[in-house]
Amino acid sequence: MKCRVCGQDAHISLRSYNTALCSQDFISFLEKRVFDTIQKYNLIGNNDTPIVAVSGGKDSLSVWHILNKLGYKADGVYVDLGIGEYSQESLAKIKKTAEGLQRKFFVFPIRKIFEKGIDEIAKVMRRVPCSACGMIKRYAINKVCMDNGYNVLITGHNLDDEAAALLGNLLYWKEEYLWKKSPFLDGHEGHLSRKVKPLFLCSEREMAAYALISGIDYIHDECPFSINAKSLTYKNILNNLEETSPGTKLQFIKGYLKTIKGIEEKKRDISYCTTCGYPCYGGTCSMCRLLHRFHIKDRIGFEEWGSNLDITQKMMT
Amino acid sequence: MKIELDGHTYEIEKSMEVSRLLKQFSLSRETHLVIVNDRLVTEDYRLGRDDRVKLIRVVSGG
Numbered sequence: 198m199k200c201r202v203c204g205q206d207a208h209i210s211l212r213s214y215n216t217a218l219c220s221q222d223f224i225s226f227l228e229k230r231v232f233d234t235i236q237k238y239n240l241i242g243n244n245d246t247p248i249v250a251v252s253g254g255k256d257s258l259s260v261w262h263i264l265n266k267l268g269y270k271a272d273g274v275y276v277d278l279g280i281g282e283y284s285q286e287s288l289a290k291i292k293k294t295a296e297g298l299q300r301k302f303f304v305f306p307i308r309k310i311f312e313k314g315i316d317e318i319a320k321v322m323r324r325v326p327c328s329a330c331g332m333i334k335r336y337a338i339n340k341v342c343m344d345n346g347y348n349v350l351i352t353g354h355n356l357d358d359e360a361a362a363l364l365g366n367l368l369y370w371k372e373e374y375l376w377k378k379s380p381f382l383d384g385h386e387g388h389l390s391r392k393v394k395p396l397f398l399c400s401e402r403e404m405a406a407y408a409l410i411s412g413i414d415y416i417h418d419e420c421p422f423s424i425n426a427k428s429l430t431y432k433n434i435l436n437n438l439e440e441t442s443p444g445t446k447l448q449f450i451k452g453y454l455k456t457i458k459g460i461e462e463k464k465r466d467i468s469y470c471t472t473c474g475y476p477c478y479g480g481t482c483s484m485c486r487l488l489h490r491f492h493i494k495d496r497i498g499f500e501e502w503g504s505n506l507d508i509t510q511k512m513m514t
Numbered sequence: 515m516k517i518e519l520d521g522h523t524y525e526i527e528k529s530m531e532v533s534r535l536l537k538q539f540s541l542s543r544e545t546h547l548v549i550v551n552d553r554l555v556t557e558d559y560r561l562g563r564d565d566r567v568k569l570i571r572v573v574s575g576g
Binding site: 209210217220254255357404409410417419428429432433436437440 | 542543544545547549553554555556557558570571572573574575
């Protein structure tokens with residue numbers, strides 16, 4: 198195959214776009230799509246202070262890399278789940294990327310705070326690890342934003358993540374989530390940062406190719422607790438469809454975005470946690486209840502790593 | 515040629531196209547990228563006997 202732009206040997210075929218590109222033209226193509234998504238959905242403005250939620254994986258490290266390359270100076274935030282070598286290796290990849298980008302990042306070290314890893318915390322909560330992980334991550338990352346003046350939180354959710362979640366919500370008719378898939382989720386001034394997903398229209402395959410070509414050193418291993426995740430089953434189903442009908446995932450998500458334009462979301466009355474101010478539907482948020490359960494009053498804090506990879510500050514609140 | 519996949523190494527003598535190799539391993543082009551001698555290649559690339567091939571899984575979940 199030849200590159201459609203320059204005519205040299207192609208390095209990746211993009212069947213959903215009926216094209217093939219060489220490495221250099223693919224990088225330009227993907228970065229332009231991310232930039233266009235940011236512009237079209239007004240994801241990041243000139244006066245915003247963005248931060249990227251990084252995991253050490255291809256998507257979050259790539260979006261961090263792309264944003265800084267496009268001129269959106271973004272720092273990072275990582276929730277260290279305390280999963281042995283997996284978490285250590287993830288942190289090492291994040292440090293390496295931060296050093297390359299010359300950006301600082303924050304770490305929420307779960308094992309240091311709870312004296313337990315995420316699996317043990319989940320057992321205490323009587324939840325599966327992914328559920329406990331999601332709750333703590335959402336809270337901790339938002340706290341970094343609120344405490345440090347980051348008003349836009351960027352995540353590395355890609356087209357496949359969104360399509361898999363949408364399929365799952367449709368299959369079980371989870372109406373409370375069904376109409377919430379969007380490249381952005383509004384924040385609550387002083388309580389919750391705005392969340393944006395610049396990779397909303399970029400496939401997982403494209404993001405892996407971008408990371409490999411750009412030399413982004415990401416963690417290839419799966420989180421050991423996600424092996425039987427339903428999202429992987431949905432992704433396999435969608436990839437089987439994509440194999441025979443290229444462009445299916447993109448049409449699924451683009452069609453959804455057109456459909457939700459006319460639908461008004463059912464608003465639930467939201468209140469704020471009486472202890473910490475985080476949005477919740479009761480008097481006290483799940484995180485404050487968890488901290489109370491672990492008798493943690495004043496040990497919740499973040500490590501702040503400078504771009505020269507020294508801990509510059511250990512913030513305790 | 516040497517094939518790396520999920521931490522295992524396989525040896526294949528026969529020259530073939532990347533698409534055929536993926537089929538032999540029962541892998542989809544949607545879920546795996548193919549790196550030959552440190553360069554990403556398309557499905558029609560013809561693999562030679564001395565090539566070093568890595569099959570990279572792109573799907574992650576959770």
